[in-house]
Amino acid sequence: MKTEKLIEILQLGEDQQIEFKTDCRTQVIGRQVCAFLNTKGGYVVCGVDDKGKITGIGGRERISKLENELARGLSPSALVSVEKHDIQGKEVLVIEVPAGKDIPYAFRDQIFIRTGDITRKADIETIKDMVVRRQVEPERWERRFSIADIASDLNVDEIAAVVKAVNRNSRMEFHNEDDMQAVLQDMAMVKYGRLTNGGDVLFANNPELRHPQVRVRAVCFTADKTDDTYRDEKTFAGPLVSVLEEVYRFIVRNTPTLAHFRKGELERQNEPLYPADAVREGLVNAFAHRDYADYKGGIAVHIYPRRLEIWNSGSLPAGVTLKKLARGHISVLRNPDVAHVLYLRGMMEKLGRGSLMIQDLCEKQKIPAPEWKSDPALGVTLTFSAPEMTPEVTPEATTEVTTEVTTEATTEVTTEVIRVLNALRGEMPRRDIQKKLGLKNDEHFRKAYLKPALRVGVIEMTIPDKPKSSGQKYRLTKKGKYFLKQAEK
Numbered sequence: 365m366k367t368e369k370l371i372e373i374l375q376l377g378e379d380q381q382i383e384f385k386t387d388c389r390t391q392v393i394g395r396q397v398c399a400f401l402n403t404k405g406g407y408v409v410c411g412v413d414d415k416g417k418i419t420g421i422g423g424r425e426r427i428s429k430l431e432n433e434l435a436r437g438l439s440p441s442a443l444v445s446v447e448k449h450d451i452q453g454k455e456v457l458v459i460e461v462p463a464g465k466d467i468p469y470a471f472r473d474q475i476f477i478r479t480g481d482i483t484r485k486a487d488i489e490t491i492k493d494m495v496v497r498r499q500v501e502p503e504r505w506e507r508r509f510s511i512a513d514i515a516s517d518l519n520v521d522e523i524a525a526v527v528k529a530v531n532r533n534s535r536m537e538f539h540n541e542d543d544m545q546a547v548l549q550d551m552a553m554v555k556y557g558r559l560t561n562g563g564d565v566l567f568a569n570n571p572e573l574r575h576p577q578v579r580v581r582a583v584c585f586t587a588d589k590t591d592d593t594y595r596d597e598k599t600f601a602g603p604l605v606s607v608l609e610e611v612y613r614f615i616v617r618n619t620p621t622l623a624h625f626r627k628g629e630l631e632r633q634n635e636p637l638y639p640a641d642a643v644r645e646g647l648v649n650a651f652a653h654r655d656y657a658d659y660k661g662g663i664a665v666h667i668y669p670r671r672l673e674i675w676n677s678g679s680l681p682a683g684v685t686l687k688k689l690a691r692g693h694i695s696v697l698r699n700p701d702v703a704h705v706l707y708l709r710g711m712m713e714k715l716g717r718g719s720l721m722i723q724d725l726c727e728k729q730k731i732p733a734p735e736w737k738s739d740p741a742l743g744v745t746l747t748f749s750a751p752e753m754t755p756e757v758t759p760e761a762t763t764e765v766t767t768e769v770t771t772e773a774t775t776e777v778t779t780e781v782i783r784v785l786n787a788l789r790g791e792m793p794r795r796d797i798q799k800k801l802g803l804k805n806d807e808h809f810r811k812a813y814l815k816p817a818l819r820v821g822v823i824e825m826t827i828p829d830k831p832k833s834s835g836q837k838y839r840l841t842k843k844g845k846y847f848l849k850q851a852e853k
Contacts, residue, residue: 370449370458373407374416378481381406386419388457390433391472397434398471399478401442401464402486402494405696406478410457420454427457432534434459437472440552441536443697443704443712465504465700468494505657506562506701507552510574514545514559517568522603523547529709536708551708552701562701565604565656572601577658577677580611582665584618604702605709608651611665615643618667622751638672638748639725642734645718646746648711650676652703653744661743672748679740689719689736722746784817785844791826791837814838822847 378384381404383396388410400406411421427446434444445460468475468491475486486494512518527541540546548554553563565571565578572579584596596618600607621634636643650663654676661677680686681696697703706712722734732749787800794814803809817823822844826837840848 370409370451370456373409374412374418377416378414380404380478380480383408383481383483384412384414384416385410386413387411388421388430390430390437393430393459394434394437394471395474395476396483397442397444397459397461398438398469398474399476399483400461401438401469402467402476403463403478405461405463408459408461410459411455418452418454418456421457428534430457430459432537435536439470439473440466441550441704442466442469443700443707462697462700465697467498504699504701506560506565506699507555508561509555510559510561510564510568512559512564512568512571512574514554514557517564517570518544518559519567519569519603520544522567522605525605526551526705526708533708533710551705553705560701561656562699562705566702566705567603569602571603575656575659577656577660577662578604578607580607580663580665582611582614582667584614584667586669588668588670604651605706605711608647608711611663612644612647615647615665615667615672616640619672620669635729637750638731639722639729642722642725643672643674643748644711645722646674646734646748648706649718650674650744650746652706652712653681653698654678655743656699656702670750673745674747675743675745677743680738680744686736686738780813781817781820781822782847784813785822785840785848788823788838788840788844791839793837797838817844 373382374384381400383400383406385392385396385408393408393410396408400408411419413419427448431444431446434446435441442464443462447458447460449456449458468486475491476483477486477490523544527538527547530536530538531541536550538547538550545554545557548559548563548567551563553560553567559568561575565575568574578601580600582596582598582600583594586593586595596614598614600610600614602610616636620637622637647665654663655661655678658677663677664673664675666673666675678698680689681698684696703712712718719736726732726734726748731751735747735749737745737747783801784797787797792800794809797814798806798809801809801813803813818825820843821841823838824841825831826839827833827835830836
């Protein structure tokens with residue numbers, strides 16, 4: 365949540381989805397969280413009195429402690445987010461609670477609901493009504509039984525990875541972490557000894573055999589318009605987190621880097637074209653929010669020279685709009701069980717704030733703002749775009765040249781090529797360049813220095829129609845001049 369949004373909430377005052385508390389006692393906060401889960405979700409703001417005046421929490425409460433105590437007290441388990449803000453020199457905690465999908469929720473064996481701006485214990489009639497509504501509503505896809513064989517299809521390493529992550533971040537307590545099925549049951553991935561669909565896609569070796577829609581196709585195109593020419597293409601399948609990591613590595617492998625040069629140094633400083641954390645967040649959101657029930661759906665990643673697209677099936681969750689994505693929103697989880705495991709693995713942190721984080725990271729790296737598109741029939745697409753031409757390019761360099769430099773050449777300009785650039789003065793024959801570099805082996809110079817420099821277009825021949833001419837010389841191109849200019853800064 366941005367500080368501006370929090371200040372706006374403080375000015376609005378308490379209502380059905382906002383509650384102020386001066387401290388962070390777990391017993392009190394737990395009741396509010398439980399009530400929000402059982403209604404429409406909301407925010408609990410700690411360190412604020414009932415008039416909206418900031419009192420601060422004085423650093424007495426730790427986020428991890430509060431998260432752990434809420435996790436232990438809530439039943440069934442639910443994913444909530446705790447975030448610290450500094451306002452007017454005082455610490456304020458914001459607990460964001462989504463609308464629960466598994467009502468009724470209880471905190472320490474008591475059920476609470478929200479009526480207006482009042483939190484109260486649910487009476488027996490209200491509890492009966494919640495139970496009946498839950499029975500009438502269709503069961504979520506992730507909670508339905510899978511036909512996977514729990515004895516032979518599970519990936520033990522994936523389950524162990526969750527246990528290891530939980531031991532590290534203390535976000536949950538397992539009844540028996542040495543019992544694989546008990547761990548899955550604690551995460552609602554097993555019911556009555558059978559694996560759920562959510563447990564299947566997260567922890568089975570080959571979930572695609574039963575759910576072909578979980579496959580992810582990634583393609584790197586050679587042009588900015590979709591065509592049949594691929595630079596790289598692969599389909600990924602397997603346990604969800606492993607696939608997510610493989611897809612991320614595919615993006616890294618096929619996405620160019622931006623080269624920066626320190627003043628007076630020839631060594632490049634490389635950074636990804638798109639912010640790494642923003643890309644990871646976009647992927648995590650696609651895996652967490654996609655519509656797994658659609659057998660024609662899936663996830664696809666398309667990489668173009670000037671943009672990256674991450675698509676997932678299913679429209680935005682009910683209550684979430686493109687406008688709300690731009691300013692953040694109370695999280696609406698389509699697959700809360702899948703999201704909870706991603707949270708336990710440390711991959712999903714801020715509920716409803718992923719879109720804000722992606723925007724902030726793109727702004728910080730000075731690339732165009734990310735764009736989301738949603739269509740009930742076509743799904744949701746997140747697009748990252750490459751930066752435009754920088755104003756620091758030499759006057760004679762065109763937009764096309766800058767585009768090539770920042771997206772293609774930077775991935776291939778080696779230290780040897782940069783040495784060639786620095787050796788060239790005007791037009792020079794091959795022998796003079798080689799001599800200036802102090803290289804004696806003709807073949808090594810040709811393969812490691814001259815050909816790579818020609819291939820990426822930072823130097824060119826003076827007689828291109830006659831490559832073997834005795835009068836052949838070499839000179840810098842506009843690309844080459846651009847790189848030298850960057851090196852001199």
